[in-house]
Amino acid sequence: MKASKQFRGGKQTKIKDADAELKPLSSGDKAKDKMLVAELATQIAVQQEMLFAAGKHKVLVVLQGIDTSGKDGTVKDVFNVINPQGVQIVNFKAPSSIELAHDYLWRVHQQVPKSGDIVVFNRSHYEDVLITRVHDWIDDAECERRYAQIRDFERMLSETGTTIIKCLLHISKNEQRSRLQERIDDPAKHWKFDMQDLEERKSWDKYQELFGKAINATDADHAPWYVIPANSKTHRNLAIATILLETLLDLKLTPPDPKPELKGLKIE
Incomplete structure (x- = not known):
């Protein structure tokens, strides 16, 4: 069975702590x-080179998850050998005053991939139906409107040539506690720690509920969600790398056609 089928979210998705421990792709040997x-990652780099050279397809990878779920680690380990010319990592922080003066998708649309590129969203437009709803900055009616707008936005991207992969990096509450404590206990990792993470942790159950609702409302064949068990960092990387490679292979990428004018050309 393809990994893309094993981890696919859908209309009945519920986010459960126990599922974060699953490792269906693991060999049982961490080193292996x-x-x-x-x-x-090397095979992905080969596919990316053909994607970039041909300039026909666009790929958007969305990494969404609670604090410490491993979005940065995924970028480092899965995309580390790709030619930097063909991949762009976009980190969505709290919106600026200029961004807030526009609609919430304005800043997102500027960052979607152009032909030949892979773009990775570290957080994404889904923050606008997650943290905004946790803190009651928007109500249920506005949240439903945004789900509809996101569906339309992603359908438009798909219809104009973008292949979309959306991954929820799912860790358990206990695993997050361990990772936050590690950042506190190691002075070299203090830069990673933000006191706001503790405030957001108080809303753990609400976040899990909203992750499930967002997946149920916006999963589609052209914009699929994958729920990635991420308590194991190695298995998280294995799952996402496998799904990405499967997706690229499904595009049946090939190098550009040879240029006939170069046949037989000899450099003096």
Whole structure:
């Protein structure tokens, strides 16, 4: 079975702590799994080179998840051997005053991939139906309107040539506690810690509920959601790398046609 089918979200998705521990793709040997991730990353780089050279397709990878779920780690381990010319990492922080003066998708649309590119969203437009709803900055009616707008936005991207992969990096509450404590206990990691993370942690159950609602409302064949068990960092990388490679292979990428004018050309 394809990994894309194993982790696919859908209309009945519920986010449960126990599921964060699952490792269906693991060999049982962490070192072997890490080697496989590296091999997959190399194969992804080969596909990306053809994607970039041909300039016909666009790929958008959305990484969404609670604080410490591993979005940065995924970028580092899965995309580390791709030619930097063909991949762009976009981090969505709290919106600026200029961004707030526009509609919430304005800043997002500017960052979607152009032909030949892979773009990775580290957080995304889904923050606008997650943190905004947790803190009651929008109500249920506005949230439903935004789900509809996001569906339309992603359908438009798909219809204009963008392949979309959306991954929820799912960790358990206990795993988040461990990762936050590690950042506190290690002075070299203090830069990663933000006191606001503790405030957001108080809304854990609400976030899990809203993750499920967002997936149920916006999963589509042209913009699929994948729920990635992410308590294991190695398995998280293995799952995402496998799904991305499967998706690229499904595009049946090939190098551009040879240029006939170069046949037989000899450089003096």
